[in-house]
Amino acid sequence: MTGEPRLGDVFGEVVRDALAVATGSGPRPLAGGRLPRPVIEIIERDDGLVNGAPADHYLAGPADWQPYDRRAVDRVRGETLDIGVGAGRIALELQERGVPVTGLDVSPGALAVCRRRGVRNLVCQTVDEHPAHGRRYDTFLLLGNNLGLVEGRDRAPVFLAALAAMARPGAQVIAQGTDPYGTTDPVQTAYHERNRRRGRLGGQLRLRLRYRELGTPWFDYLVCTPDELGGLVAGTPWQLVDVDDHDAPYYLATLRLRD
Amino acid sequence: MTGEPRLGDVFGEVVRDALAVATGSGPRPLAGGRLPRPVIEIIERDDGLVNGAPADHYLAGPADWQPYDRRAVDRVRGETLDIGVGAGRIALELQERGVPVTGLDVSPGALAVCRRRGVRNLVCQTVDEHPAHGRRYDTFLLLGNNLGLVEGRDRAPVFLAALAAMARPGAQVIAQGTDPYGTTDPVQTAYHERNRRRGRLGGQLRLRLRYRELGTPWFDYLVCTPDELGGLVAGTPWQLVDVDDHDAPYYLATLRLRD
Numbered sequence: 001m002t003g004e005p006r007l008g009d010v011f012g013e014v015v016r017d018a019l020a021v022a023t024g025s026g027p028r029p030l031a032g033g034r035l036p037r038p039v040i041e042i043i044e045r046d047d048g049l050v051n052g053a054p055a056d057h058y059l060a061g062p063a064d065w066q067p068y069d070r071r072a073v074d075r076v077r078g079e080t081l082d083i084g085v086g087a088g089r090i091a092l093e094l095q096e097r098g099v100p101v102t103g104l105d106v107s108p109g110a111l112a113v114c115r116r117r118g119v120r121n122l123v124c125q126t127v128d129e130h131p132a133h134g135r136r137y138d139t140f141l142l143l144g145n146n147l148g149l150v151e152g153r154d155r156a157p158v159f160l161a162a163l164a165a166m167a168r169p170g171a172q173v174i175a176q177g178t179d180p181y182g183t184t185d186p187v188q189t190a191y192h193e194r195n196r197r198r199g200r201l202g203g204q205l206r207l208r209l210r211y212r213e214l215g216t217p218w219f220d221y222l223v224c225t226p227d228e229l230g231g232l233v234a235g236t237p238w239q240l241v242d243v244d245d246h247d248a249p250y251y252l253a254t255l256r257l258r259d
Numbered sequence: 260m261t262g263e264p265r266l267g268d269v270f271g272e273v274v275r276d277a278l279a280v281a282t283g284s285g286p287r288p289l290a291g292g293r294l295p296r297p298v299i300e301i302i303e304r305d306d307g308l309v310n311g312a313p314a315d316h317y318l319a320g321p322a323d324w325q326p327y328d329r330r331a332v333d334r335v336r337g338e339t340l341d342i343g344v345g346a347g348r349i350a351l352e353l354q355e356r357g358v359p360v361t362g363l364d365v366s367p368g369a370l371a372v373c374r375r376r377g378v379r380n381l382v383c384q385t386v387d388e389h390p391a392h393g394r395r396y397d398t399f400l401l402l403g404n405n406l407g408l409v410e411g412r413d414r415a416p417v418f419l420a421a422l423a424a425m426a427r428p429g430a431q432v433i434a435q436g437t438d439p440y441g442t443t444d445p446v447q448t449a450y451h452e453r454n455r456r457r458g459r460l461g462g463q464l465r466l467r468l469r470y471r472e473l474g475t476p477w478f479d480y481l482v483c484t485p486d487e488l489g490g491l492v493a494g495t496p497w498q499l500v501d502v503d504d505h506d507a508p509y510y511l512a513t514l515r516l517r518d
Contacts, residue, residue, distance in 0.1 A: 003467075003477075005307040035325075040299055040311030048264040050469045052299030052311030066294075187472050208262075210309045213446050218262075 005215025012109015014041045014211045015087040018055040019113050029212070039211075046206040046218060047191050058087040065089075068247045069143060072174050073097075075254065078138025079168070083127060084146040088114035095120065102137075104130060128158070131165040138168050142175035147229070147253065148221035152204045155220070156232040164237035164257060173238060173255040180223040182249050201228055229253055264474025271368015273300045273470045274346040277314040278372050288471070298470075305465040305477060306450050317346040324348075327506045328402060331433050332356075334513065337397025338427070342386060343405040347373035354379065361396075363389060387417070390424040397427050401434035406488070406512065407480035411463045414479070415491040423496035423516060432497060432514040439482040441508050460487055488512055 018039040020026035029037050039055040062070055073090065076099055082091045085103030087110060094101040095118070102121040103114055111122045123133060127149075140163050142149060150156040163173060180203035183189065192202035203223035209216045224232070226243040233240050233255060242254040277298040279285035288296050298314040321329055332349065335358055341350045344362030346369060353360040354377070361380040364370055370381045382389060386408075399422050401408060409415040422432060439462035442448065451461035462482035468475045483491070485502040492499050492514060501513040 003303055003305050003307055005309070037310075038313060040313075042301060042309050042311055044262055046262050047472070048262055048474070049472050050264070050301050051296075051471070052301055054297060054299075054313070212310070213306070213308050215307070 005210050006213050007217065008214035009107050009109045010209040010211045010214045010216050011041075011086075012107040012112070013214060014039055014055045014209075015058050015107075015113045016109050017211075018059055019087065019116070022056065022059050042210040044208050044210060044215075045191070047187075047194070049187060049191075058089065060089055062093050066247065066250065068176060068244065068250050068252050071244060071246075072141065072143055072176060072252050075172075075174050075252070076139050076141070077172075079136065080139040080141060081130075081135075081137045081166070082141045082143075084142070084144065084149060085114055085119065085122070086110055086144060088117050088119040090141060090143055091119045092117060102135060127162045131162060133166075136166055136168050138171050140167070140171070140173045142173065145176060145178060145223070147175035147177035148205075148223060150222050150232060151220040152201055152222055153232065156222075157236050160233065160236040160238050160255075167237075167257050169257065169259075171257045173253075175229075175253045175255070177226070177229065177251055177253060178223050179225045179245075179249040179251065181225065203228075226251055226253055264469050265472050266476065267473035268366050268368045269468040269470045269473045269475050270300075270345075271366040271371070272473060273298055273314045273468075274317050274366075274372045275368050276470075277318055278346065278375070281315065281318050301469040303467050303469060304450070306446075306453070308446060308450075317348065319348055321352050325506065325509065327435060327503065327509050327511050330503060330505075331400065331402055331435060331511050334431075334433050334511070335398050335400070336431075338395065339398040339400060340389075340394075340396045340425070341400045341402075343401070343403065343408060344373055344378065344381070345369055345403060347376050347378040349400060349402055350378045351376060361394060386421045390421060392425075395425055395427050397430050399426070399430070399432045401432065404435060404437060404482070406434040406436035407464075407482060409488075409491060410479040410481050411460055412491065415481075416495050419492065419495040419497050419514075426496075426516050428516065428518075430516045432512075434488075434512045434514070436485070436488065436510055436512060437482050438484045438504075438508040438510065440484065462487075485510055485512055 017029055020028035040052040041055050043051045080099055080101045082103045085091050085105045091101045091103045103119050104123050105111055111124050114122055150159050195202050195204050205221045207221050208218045230240045237258055238255040241256045243251055245251040279287035299311040300314050302310045339358055339360040341362045344350050344364045350360050350362045362373055362378050363382050370383050373381055409418050454461050454463050464480045466480050467477045489499045496517055497514040500515045502510055504510040
C-alpha cells in the first residue's frame with residue numbers, strides 16, 4: 001500500500017462538507033465520531049510541499065471577502081460567466097445585484113452546492129467545451145486565484161481562444177492573480193528556479209488536491225506577475241488593459257477583446 | 260520529482276509556527292506573502308486517507324480543553340512524566356498546580372516551544388532511553404490520544420516495560436484513548452478489516468505527519484478500545500484498574516503498577 005489517494009471530485013467533497021459544517025445539516029466530518037472538525041483542503045505540490053487550507057472561505061459573503069474581490073465584482077457588466085464558480089460566493093452576489101450570471105465548473109459536487117445555495121444558471125463543462133453551448137458573454141470572471149487556470153505558456157493561448165469564442169464584442173476578462181516572487185523563502189525560490197531551468201514560468205505550480213481518501217490528478221496552475229501575464233496575452237484575441245494592484249501581491253488584471 | 264517530503268521535525272515546526280501565529284511574534288506562514296494562514300498539521304494514512312488538523316489546540320489552556328483532559332489532570336499525583344509533552348499545555352497547567360512535572364518529547368522543536376512557554380523540566384528522549392536518565396515517577400501521562408504511542412501488540416509490552424523501569428511503587432499511567440469502532444464510514448471500516456486480515460489490531464494506524472516541505476517516516480499509532488488495551492496490558496508489570504468513558508468514544512484509562 002502506497003498512501004496514494006483514489007481519484008475523485010475532491011473539490012466537490014470539500015465544499016459539500018464545508019456547507020454541511022456551516023449549516024449544521026447533512027453528514028459532516030467528525031473526529032472519532034463526535035467532535036466536529038473544520039474542513040481542510042489539502043494542496044500538494046510536486047516538490048513535496050503540502051499545505052492545508054480551511055475551506056470555509058469558499059462560502060464567505062462579501063463582508064468577509066478580500067477587498068480586491070469586491071472591486072472585481074464592481075467591474076462586472078452584462079452577461080457574465082463565473083469560471084470555476086466553486087461554492088457560488090461570487091455568483092450569488094452577482095444574482096443579488098441583478099447581473100445575469102452563469103456558473104461554470106468541472107466539479108459536479110461544487111455545482112450541487114451552488115444549486116442548494118441558490119445559484120440559478122450552472123453548467124458542468126470546461127472552458128473548451130462551453131462555446132458549443134451557445135451562450136455569449138460580456139464578462140468572464142477568474143476570481144479566487146483562478147487566473148491560475150491559464151496554466152502556462154502552452155495552455156494560455158488555447159484557454160484565451162476558448163474565451164474569445166464565446167465573447168461578445170467589447171467583452172472583458174477580470175482575473176485575480178498573485179505575484180509569486182516577493183518571497184525569500186528558499187523552498188519557494190528554489191521551486192521557481194527549478195521551473196525556469198525546465199523552461200516553465202517560475203510560478204507555474206504543479207499541484208494536486210487531496211481531501212480524505214480522494215485526490216485529483218496532477219495539474220498545472222499558474223501564479224504569475226502582471227508582466228508575465230502580458231506576455232501570455234500577446235498574440236491572442238485579448239489585450240491587457242488594466243492592472244489593479246492596490247492589494248499587492250494580489251492583483252486584478254482586466255483583459256479586453258480586441259476589435 | 261515524486262512529491263515526496265523531506266524528512267524532518269514536522270511536529271516541532273508545526274508548534275513553532277502555531278506559537279508564532281498565536282503570539283504574532285516570529286516568522287509565520289503567509290499566503291502569497293501577506294495574509295496570515297492558520298497552521299495546519301497534515302496526517303496521512305497508508306491507505307491514502309489524509310486529514311488536515313488546525314494546530315492551535317496544542318497551545319490551548321484548560322478552559323478550552325476537552326473535559327476528559329481536565330479530569331486527567333485531576334488524577335495526577337506525585338512526580339509526573341508528561342510523555343509527548345508537545346507544546347506543553349498539560350505540563351504548564353501541572354506546574355501551575357505545583358506538581359513536579361517533566362516533559363518528554365523526541366521533537367527538539369516542540370521542546371524549544373515548551374521552554375519559551377515556561378515549562379521548566381524537559382528531556383529530549385524516547386521512553387526507551389529515558390530510564391537511564393535516573394528520574395523516577397509516580398504518574399505517567401499519555402494525553403492527546405498519546406495512548407497511540409503503544410503502537411500495537413509488538414511494541415506495547417516493550418513500551419510498558421520502559422515505563423515500569425522508571426516507576427515508583429504504586430505508580431499510575433493515565434492514558435487518553437478513543438474507541439475507533441463506532442463508525443459506519445466505509446473508508447474506516449475497510450481499513451479496520453484490512454488491518455485485522457494482516458494480523459494487526461483494527462485501529463492500528465500507519466501514519467506519517469507532514470507540514471510544508473517536511474514529513475516524518477511512516478509509524479504505527481494505535482487507536483483501540485479499553486478491552487483491546489486490557490489485552491495489551493496483560494502480562495506486563497501494569498494492570499488496567501479504571502476506565503473513565505464519560506465522554507465516549509474518548510476515554511481515560513488508568514493503569515497501576517503491580518505490587
